[in-house]
Amino acid sequence: xxxxxxxxxxxxxxxxxxxxxxxxxxxxxxxxxxxxxxxxxxxxxxxxxxxxxxxxxxxxxxxxxxxxxxxxxxxxxxxxxxxxxxxxxxxxxxxxxxxxxxxxxxxxxxxxxxxxxxxxxxxxxxxxxxxxxxxxxxxxxxxxxxxxxxxxxxxxxxxxxxxxxxxxxxxxxxxxxxxxxxxxxxxxxxxxxxxxxxxxxxxxxxxxxxxxxxxxxxxxxxx
Amino acid sequence: xxxxxxxxxxxxxxxxxxxxxxxxxxxxxxxxxxxxxxxxxxxxxxxxxxxxxxxxxxxxxxxxxxxxxxxxxxxxxxxxxxxxxxxxxxxxxxxxxxxxxxxxxxxxxxxxxxxxxxxxxxxxxxxxxxxxxxxxxxxxxxxxxxxxxxxxxxxxxxxxxxxxxxxxxxxxxxxxxxxxxxxxxxxxxxxxxxxxxxxxxxxxxxxxxxxxxxxxxxxxxxxxxxxxxxxxxxxxxxxxxxxxxxxx
Numbered sequence: 001x002x003x004x005x006x007x008x009x010x011x012x013x014x015x016x017x018x019x020x021x022x023x024x025x026x027x028x029x030x031x032x033x034x035x036x037x038x039x040x041x042x043x044x045x046x047x048x049x050x051x052x053x054x055x056x057x058x059x060x061x062x063x064x065x066x067x068x069x070x071x072x073x074x075x076x077x078x079x080x081x082x083x084x085x086x087x088x089x090x091x092x093x094x095x096x097x098x099x100x101x102x103x104x105x106x107x108x109x110x111x112x113x114x115x116x117x118x119x120x121x122x123x124x125x126x127x128x129x130x131x132x133x134x135x136x137x138x139x140x141x142x143x144x145x146x147x148x149x150x151x152x153x154x155x156x157x158x159x160x161x162x163x164x165x166x167x168x169x170x171x172x173x174x175x176x177x178x179x180x181x182x183x184x185x186x187x188x189x190x191x192x193x194x195x196x197x198x199x200x201x202x203x204x205x206x207x208x209x210x211x212x213x214x215x216x217x218x219x220x221x222x223x
Numbered sequence: 224x225x226x227x228x229x230x231x232x233x234x235x236x237x238x239x240x241x242x243x244x245x246x247x248x249x250x251x252x253x254x255x256x257x258x259x260x261x262x263x264x265x266x267x268x269x270x271x272x273x274x275x276x277x278x279x280x281x282x283x284x285x286x287x288x289x290x291x292x293x294x295x296x297x298x299x300x301x302x303x304x305x306x307x308x309x310x311x312x313x314x315x316x317x318x319x320x321x322x323x324x325x326x327x328x329x330x331x332x333x334x335x336x337x338x339x340x341x342x343x344x345x346x347x348x349x350x351x352x353x354x355x356x357x358x359x360x361x362x363x364x365x366x367x368x369x370x371x372x373x374x375x376x377x378x379x380x381x382x383x384x385x386x387x388x389x390x391x392x393x394x395x396x397x398x399x400x401x402x403x404x405x406x407x408x409x410x411x412x413x414x415x416x417x418x419x420x421x422x423x424x425x426x427x428x429x430x431x432x433x434x435x436x437x438x439x440x441x442x443x444x445x446x447x448x449x450x451x452x453x454x455x456x457x458x459x460x461x462x463x464x465x466x467x468x469x470x471x
Contacts, residue, residue, distance in 0.1 A: 120314075122312060129305060
C-alpha cells in the first residue's frame with residue numbers, strides 16, 4: 001500500500017474562521033489572568049522580602065505552592081474541586097483566569113523579588129540620606145529601576161502563561177486548542193488544524209515579544 | 224559655638240565585631256573635621272552613624288540637638304536629622320533613571336514640598352556652583368566620575384543641610400578627576416559649611432581641615448589640628464599609619 005501525505009491548504013484555510021473564535025478566549029484568559037497575576041506578583045513579591053516574618057511567610061508559602069505544583073492540577077482543582085467547597089459551580093472561563101492569575105502571580109513574585117534585590121543598596125541609602133521616607137525612597141528610586149530590569153522576565157512569563165492556557169481545553173473553555181479539537185472531530189484534518197492553531201499562538205506571542213522589546217528599548221534609552 | 228554633632232561613649236558592633244569603641248566626638252558649627260585611618264578602622268561607619276545609616280548599640284548621639292537613641296532610634300528623629308545632614312558617597316549613588324537636574328530636584332520636592340519652579344531654580348544654581356550647569360539634562364551615566372560626584376554634592380546641598388558628610392568622596396575617581404571634586408569641597412569649607420570628611424587625601428586634610436582625627440581599630444587614638452597630627456603625631460599607631468601613607 002502506498003501512502004502519500006499532502007498538506008491540504010484548503011482545509012487549513014477553511015478551519016481559520018472556526019479556530020479564530022477561540023482567540024478571544026485565549027486572550028481573555030491569558031491577559032485577564034496576567035493582569036491579576038501582575039498585581040498578585042507585586043504584592044506577594046514585595047511581602048516576600050519584607051523584614052516582618054509574619055508578612056513574609058504567607059507570601060513565601062503562596063509562591064512555593066503555586067510554583068511547585070503543575071498548572072494543570074491547579075486548574076482542575078479550581079474547576080472540579082473548589083465547587084465542592086464553595087457549594088456552587090465555577091464556570092470554566094473564571095477557573096481559567098483564576099489559574100493563570102494564581103500561577104503567574106507566584107512566578108511574577110519571584111521576578112519582583114529578584115528585580116528589587118538587584119538594585120544596589122547605595123541607591124536607597126542615597127534616598128534616605130536626602131530625607132526621603134522609606135516608602136518615598138522605594139517608590140521613587142528603587143522601584144522604577146527594578147521595574148526596568150523586570151521587563152524581560154515579565155515578558156517571558158507572559159509568553160509562558162499564554163501557552164499555558166492551551167491546557168484549559170480540559171475544562172472545556174472554548175480557547176484555541178479546544179476549538180481545534182472540536183473542529184478536528186468533524187473534519188479529521190488534525191495536521192492542518194493544529195498547524196493553524198500553532199501559528200495563531202505564535203502570532204500572539206510574537207506580538208507580545210515585539211511590544212516588550214519596544215518597551216525595553218525605551219527604558220534603556222533613559223538610563 | 225553651637226555643637227552640631229555630639230557623640231558620647233558611642234559603641235557599635237557588627238555581630239561580634241566591635242567596630243566603634245567608646246567614641247567621644249563633638250563637631251562645632253562651621254568646623255571641618257577630617258577622619259583618617261586604615262581601611263576597616265571604622266571611619267566610614269562612624270560618619271554613617273551620624274545620619275542613622277548605621278545604628279549604634281550604646282552611648283549617646285546628638286545631631287543638631289536631635290537626640291538619636293541607640294538601636295533603631297525614633298523614625299521621626301531620624302527624618303529630622305536626615306533633613307539637615309547631607310551625605311556624599313564613595314560610589315556617588317546618583318539615581319541612574321533620573322536626569323542630573325531631576326536627581327537634584329527630587330528631595331526638595333518630595334521632602335520639603337518645594338514647587339517645580341523653585342526646585343528647578345535651586346538645581347540650576349547649584350549645578351552652576353559645582354561647575355556643570357551645562358549638563359543638567361543628561362543622565363548620570365553620560366557624565367565622568369568627577370562630574371557625577373559634583374552632581375552628588377549639588378544634590379545633597381539642595382536640601383540646605385547644616386552638616387555635610389563625605390564618605391571617601393574621591394576614592395572611586397580617576398586621579399585626574401580628584402582635583403575638581405576637592406575644589407568644590409574646598410569652596411564649601413570656605414563658605415563655612417560644617418563638614419565631616421573621611422578621606423585618604425592627606426594634602427586636602429592638611430590644607431582644609433580644622434581638626435584631624437585618626438581612628439585605629441574603632442578608637443580615636445589621635446586628634447588635633449592638621450599641623451600637629453601630620454608633623455608631630457603623638458601616638459605610635461598614628462606615626463606608623465602616616466609614615467605608610469605619606470611615604471609615597
